[in-house]
Amino acid sequence: MRAGQRLACFAVALSTTTSGAAVAKRALVLSRPPHVRPPPDAPTGRDVSAGVAIDVRRLPELDPPQSLSRAAVRELSGTAPTELKVETTRSGRRETTSITVDSPRPASVFVGERASAGSMFSAASTSIFCEPREPRAPIRWETFAIRADGGADWTVSDGFVDQARCEVKQVSRRRFDVPRLVGLGVPVHAARVPGGVLVFSPHAEQVTGDTTAGALTVVRAPVNRVFIPTQQGESASVLLEVSLGRLDAWLRSAGADALREAPLRVTLALDVSQAVSEAAPTLFVRSKMTMAERPPTPPRASR
C-alpha cells in the first residue's frame, strides 16, 4: 500500500463511521450536558500552567494500520490472543462472550468495522452475543504503557470475533513508540501520522474542538487520543478536560509517576496551526492544572 493510500485509510479509520454530525451528536451525549454547571461553591484555586510548542516535523511519524474490514476477516485465520481474557457465559438461551484486555496498562477494545473510529468512548472490556448466523466481526484492542524514559509504547492489535463459535482470534499486533512532550504536568505524548498529528493524554472527561479543515477525531478511552488534521494555511484547536476521578489510577496503570499534589481540574489545550508562509505546522500544547489554595501559613509567634 502506498503512503498516500495508507494516509487516506488511516484518516478514514479515525474519522467517523457516518458523518461529522453523528460524531458531534455522540460527543454531546457522552459529554456532560452544556447547561450543567458546577455549583456556586465549586472549588477555586491557583492555576499552574505550562506550554510546549513543537515543529511537527520534529515528531516521529507513525503509520498505524487500518482497522480490519468485515470482508477481510471472513478469510483470515488467527491465533488465540494472549492479551485478551475471553469468557463465555450463558443466560437463559443466550450465550454472551465477554472480552477483556488482560493488561495492567490503560487499554481499550473496539468491536466492529472501522471500530477505532470517531469520537467515542470505550473501556478495556466489552461483550458480544454469540450468534450462529452472524458473520465474523473485526476487533481491535490497544494498550498504552509509559516507559521509564518517558516515551510510551502504544500497541495496536487486530483480530476478529467469531460469534458463531464464541471465540476471538488475533491477526496482528503492532507496537509504536510515542515520545512524550515534556513539562506539561501530566503525561502527554504526540506523534505525526499521515494527514495530521496524534496526541495521547490521560482519560478525558470532556472534549471540545474546532478546525478550519478536515475533521477532528477523538477516542475518549483509557487510551485517550486525539487526531488533529494538519494542512498548510489551516488550524485546529481542541480543549480537553482530564477526568480527575480516573487520573490517579490512570497514571499508575500507565506507569507514570503520581502527581505530587491532587489537582482540582486539569485542562489541556491543543492547537495545530500552519500559516501559508510557514514550512511546517506547529503543535502547541498547553496544560492548566488548578490546585487547591494552600491555607495561609500561620504567622510565627514573636519571641
Added chain:
Amino acid sequence: MRRVPAVGSLALLTSVFAAACGGSGRPAAREPSPVAASTPAREVQPCARQRPGVGAARVDAGRQSGSLVLAEVSGSEGRRLLAYVTDLDEPTLRTIDVTAGREVSVTRLRGQGEQALVLADGRVAVTLRRDNLVEILEPGARPEEPLSSRCAVEVPTDPVAMATTLDDRALLVTSGYAHKLTTLDSASLARVRTKDLAREPRAVLAADDGRRAFVSHVVGAKLSVVELDDDAVREIDLHQRLGRAGLNQRASKVREGCQGFALAMAIPFSVGVMPPPPVVERPPSAPSPQPAPPKAAPTTPARQGRVFAPFVTVDPGESRRLTSGYGDASSPLAAEVSSVTVIDAAAERAMTRAALTLPRREVKRADCLLPRAAAASGASLFVACLGIDSVLELDARALDPARAEVRRWKVPAGPMGLALDRATRTLIIASQFDRQVTILPLDGPADAGRQLSLSRSPGSSLTPELALGRALFHRTGDPMISSDGRACASCHPDGREDALTWSTPEGPRQTAMLAGRLSDTGPFSWSGSHPTVEDHVAHTFQRLGGAGLPAAQTQALIAYVKQLPVPRFGEHAGQEHRERVARGKELFFDRETACASCHVGGQTTDGARHDVGTRTSAERLDLETPSLRFVGATAPYFHDGRYKTLLEVLDAPDSKMGHTTHLSRADRLSLVAYLETL
C-alpha cells in the same frame, strides 16, 4: 491637505485658541478637502529634518506608534535608551531616559498628543487627536533638550495611530471618527492618499511585504487590509464561533467583537526565532527523527508572519429574546471574553476561529477586557490591559494566546503604552492614569521593575474627581459595576459605543454614544424612563449585576463622562460638499420633512417619547428622541440597529419618524451630508 509650518502660524494659533476657549468645533463640513501637496517655494520642506543625524534615533524597526515609543542615543558612554511618552492630561511629550530611570525633558505640543512614532531619521511624529493634526518634532543633540516642532499637517478627523512602511517612505495615519487611513510622504508629510475604512480604525502596522497595511477596528470584529499602492481595501472577519462541548460542530452562535485597539506582528515560527528547541523525550537508542522536507514552499515569501489582534469577543444576546440585563445570562460564556485573534498575514485569514469552551461559565475578574497596546517578540506577546492595570505575557504560539497566559505584572493605573527593547529585553510601560512609567527587565525577578513618575505641569486641568471618574469608567472586574467583569468602557470604548445591539428586558437596544451626548439630553435610556443621569447609571449597574457605586463615586463617574472628548470636524470641505450640506440643512428644518420637529436644539432632542412605528411583539412602543450629535459615525442606527447606514434610515418607508420617502436620492444624500456634520 493643509500644512502648518513652524510655530507661529496664525491659522494654527487661531484654531488652538478657539478650541481652548470652548469654540464649537462644529464646522460646516466634516473632512478637509484634498489640497495639492505642492510646497510653496519659500517653505522648503518645512517638515524635513534640519540637522540630520543629530540626537536620538529609532530603536530597531519600531515602525508602529504608541503612547510610549523608544529611541536611543549612542555615545562614548554607551547606549542610552530613551522613551517618548505622550501625556493624556497635558499637551506635552515627555522624554524618559530609561537607562538612567528619569524624566529628562518635556516638549510642549500644539495639542493633546495621542500617540507618537519615531521616524527613520529620528524625527518624532505625534497625533494630536483633538486638533486633527500630526505634529512633526525634531530631537536636539541631547535628550535633555526639548524636541523642536518642525510642522504640523492636517489629517482627517480624530487621528490616532501611525506606522511607517518597510521602506520608511510612507507614514500611515488612522483617523478613528473619520474612519480613514491617510498615507503621508514621511519626508515632506505631503498627503499621498486617503482611504475610507470601516468604523473606528485604530492600530496600524505595515506588512513585511511593504505593500500592505493591517488596521484594527475598535468595533465590528474586523481587520482591514489596505493595499498601499492602489485603492484596494479588504476586510478580515474576526468573528468567532462559540465551540461548545463537541467536535466538528459548526456552532451557530457567532460572537461579536469589540476593543480592537492594538496590533502586533511576528515573523513565521518555522523560519524564524519563535520556537524553542523541540521538547521531546526519546529513548536513547532510538535514532533522531530526520526533519522532513517542507511540503510546500511559501506561496509568497514576501508575505509572511502572524498578526496578533487582541480584542474582546462579545455575545450581546439574541435580539428577539428578552433578558434580565444586557445580554444573555444563560450563555455558556460570559458576555465579554478576552481573546487574541491570530491572523495569517499571507492568507489574510483569521486562524483563530472558535471560542472554545467546556460547559461551564466562568467569571474571570482578571480577564483583559480592555486591551490597549501590544508587542510581540519571539514566542511572547505582551498586552497592556486597562481595567485590570496589568501587562500580560502570552504565549504567541497558541491559536488564541489569551488562553495561554505565561505571566502578568501589575502596573500603575492606565497602562496604554507598551514598548519592548529587544537589546536589553526590557519592557517599558506607560501608565497614563497614574502618570507612571514602569521599566521591567524580562529576565529579572518578578519584583525587579522600576517605576518613575511623570512630572505634572502647573495648572493641569485634571481634577481628582475627574481622575477618579476616569479610573471608574475603565475599571473591569469590579462587582460594584457588573457581575461579569464588564466596565463602562467595555460598551463605550473611548466614551463612544460598541456598534452592538444588546438584548435587554425591553427588547433589542443599541448602545448609545456617551461623548458629547450626556449634557442636556435627558431623560435617559431609549425608553426615556430615567429622568437623571444618576438614575440611569444606577439602573445600568443594576442590569449589569453590579452592586452600585457610592454617591461620590457616581458623581465622579458622571463628571468624567460629561467631559469626554468629542471629535472636532475638519474645516476644509470642498465647495460641492458645502453646498450639499447646506441643502441637507434646509431639508432637516423643512416642515414637510419634519426632522427638526423632534430633533431640536443644540443636542437635537426634544426630550420626549414618540411612537416611531418600531413596534414588535416584544417591545414597548414609545422611544425617547435620541440626540443626533455625532450620528454620522455611530452606525448601525435605530434603537434596534436595524439600519446599517443613515441613507437606509432615510430610505425606509416610515412615515412616523419624519418624512423622507418623497425626497430625491440627491436630497437624501444631502440630508445625510448634513447629519454627518452634527
